[in-house]
Amino acid sequence: MGSSINGKHQYLAGISANILSISYGCVYGWTSASYVYLQDESNHFTTCRLTKVQLGWVTAAIFPGSLLGAIFYGWLADKIGRKRCLLFSALPMLVHWFIIPFAHSPFQLSVARLLAGSTGGCCFTVIPIYITELAHDRLRSTLGTFLALGLAVGMLIINILGYFFHYITVAWIMVAIPLVFIVLFFFSPESPQYLAQHNMKKAERSLRHYRGISSYGDTNEEFQQELRKLCKPEQPIQVKEKAGTAQLSWQDFTHPKARKAYLIGLGLVLANQLTGCLAMLNYVTLIFKEAGSNISPMLSTVIVSIMQVLGTYASTLFVERAGRKTLLLISTSGICLGECAMASYYYLTTEGYDTNKFTWIPIASFSVILISGTCGVMSIVFPVIAEITPPKIRSIVVRVHMTTMFLLATVLVKLFPFLSESLGIDGTIFLYAGFSFLLTLFITIFVPETKGKTIEAIQDIL
Template identity: 70%
Template sequence: MVFINVGLSKCYWNQYFAAISVNLLSLSYGCVYSWTSASYVYLLEDSRQFETGVLTKEQLGWVTAAAFPGSFVGALFFGWLADKIGRKRCLLLAALPMLTHWLIIPFARNPFQLAVARFFAGTAGGCCFTVIPVYITELAQDRLRSTLGMIFALNLGAGILLINILGYFMHYITVAWILIVIPLAFLVCFSFNPESPQYLAQHNKEKAERSLRYYRGISSSGDANEEFQQELSRLCKSEEEKPGKPQLCWHDFTTRKARKAYLIGLGLVLANQFNGSLAMQNYMTFIFAEAGSNLPPMLSAIIVSAIQLTGTCSSTHFVERAGRKTLLLISISGIFLGESAMASYYFLTSKGYDTSMFNWLPIASFSLIQFSANSGILSVIFPVIAELTPPKIRSTVVRVQMITMFLLASVITKIFPYLTVTLGMPGTLFICAGFSFAFIVFIAIFVPETKGKTIEAIQDSL
């Protein structure tokens, strides 16, 4: 589900293969993320599958939410494990709970069993968000780093679209059997890739050089060019500067660069959650209905998923051309405009003004919000956070940032409906638009451009 230019040179091919194969896991998690929405017709209406009868909306809510604590546990456990046994073995292990999820679903006979399946898949999702960005950052060349990092978000979006399409045509049990193929394909394809050079440099310099040669497409020492020799020298030098200090210490997190990188990353995580685009997805059916749309809810979900994937594809295409900061600014500005327009429409409608000639505006604004969000703020932040964080503490800091994101997602998903009841849809959307404007200012002032820079140059700019 990714787009690659034909004729990739050998030095790029191995990096693309690694990024694509590892993100088969994120493709599977994208399917998990929207599984309940794609299957809700059967879960709420088909009484033959469960001993307890059809699921109530409350039970469906608990089944859906079970993935969030799983993601929290997965981010903690797999983020820690990646530093102990390596990125590659950690990611291969994460495929097991993902396989367990798809295997439990066909045999589940009550909501608790479905919730257990979702919890297992959530742990694999926590691994995706914490370990994959680190792994990609550590193996990629500077000129490819963000493009390869964007495949993560691209496959998440592709998974969401895939599950909605399959759910529209097939029973959720049939879909589960089909989707077992994805984590199995991940295990087969990803096993061919070596560990990341940076992780190996901490333990075995000879293996680190072999890994770097593989990812740069250099088969023998005679083929090594000056750029490779400089990169290898920087990699080994960065590790040699830490003799006798393999363990992290508090000072590593309190340096000026570490503090600034963490605060910028935290700001991007807050922008990712508080702009409201993710929470608004729960109101997709309401927005389409209010606008007078007669589309079935599942078809609406497919349309929105396609819009989201298109936005992510555009960011993948332009991330190395326009730059990360530019994409983030365009993205959050588009969200601000869409939310402002939608809030104004609902506000004027609530005040009794005739807005019938503008009943297309909610759908258009919602589409703009989702396209803009997926073209930047929901996709670009993952490689940017990994790029900004000093290599020694990268795994730990990314883990903390992703755990923060999961906690915020859980809270915002719960309070968003209460805000719409208390403040109304116009008031809630105006608040989201206000946050979006604040994040425009934050990104413009504090987020550095990382396009085309080495990790060392990025660190020097902080």
């Protein structure tokens, strides 16, 4: 196939699968987009307006749900398949949007977000595995960035709708997205690699579909090589059809390459969280308020969302040209510089210096942080983790990494107000800048470049 590869069906599968991540992005940004209404005395909650503590719990409820979802759906994907698992995970998302219009307390909102969070756990755990297993080497990383792009598009959609409509109206509109996902994704075949564990004929049909080969006479050597990789060389197809999932042993996890892949993956998870991008995204309003920005809180979230989409889209364009490692290095170093500029502004302001002429710095530096983050640590981390992990243990290791990520997210989101109170917002952001610098060094030394390499070649260089 080479340069003549037909990627149409792979792109369609990547887009349709990530309609679910768009819905999760809407959930992620919902509290920020609904902030004005949730703080309004005239809302229909029995507690009237939500206090900051209640709003904090509603905001953070998504992360325990994501943690549980990563564990449960990671297990379910191995039992019933990636496709059916993703379709099933859309149901809690639908329930979430149906609960919101009828919720009369912060507890009910928190339950709704807990359910939607479980779908997010599925997105981060199952979608990267599904894409890695169906994608051609040339398209794997581009398709892998669709997850982060879907999240960014979802946050932009919810912030634009929240700017114009009441949050109850927005919830009814949002019901459409998981329904569209179910209808479109239903027609995508299961991944060839998962099917190969159970039935090689179905695996071959799936591989033909994703490579755009309709006739059995149209195959070439490259396709045949891919097909042979699905079936162990020493194991004939007839035997493979009867075989179940390969048995795992402790040695599969303790092999030097597996250990190295796990530690690199853990470092990438830390880069995703400890650089501070995601924690600060939940407190955009607070950050701009502390800066004395003249831009309204709702408009500032829309601007930030646009920046996030632009940065993520840039990563989809350049991930195959610049390489994964290069973009990750640009990402962490850009975040570090942006955070140093922002923290310096806050420090000088709190020290009594006249910074009235520089009130543009927070939004400019935050834009640098967000664009840098979305073109690397918030988008490329997930496909790279799936690429470097040995296929036999990929599902379990990705599940562990996503569980770790959501645990960290829960802690960091809840800690941010306390850190900004004790260290000051300048000290908190300087702390994130320090982590960003250290993680830049980590990526430089330990993370391999996976651009243009097959899964087998990546395993060889570990």
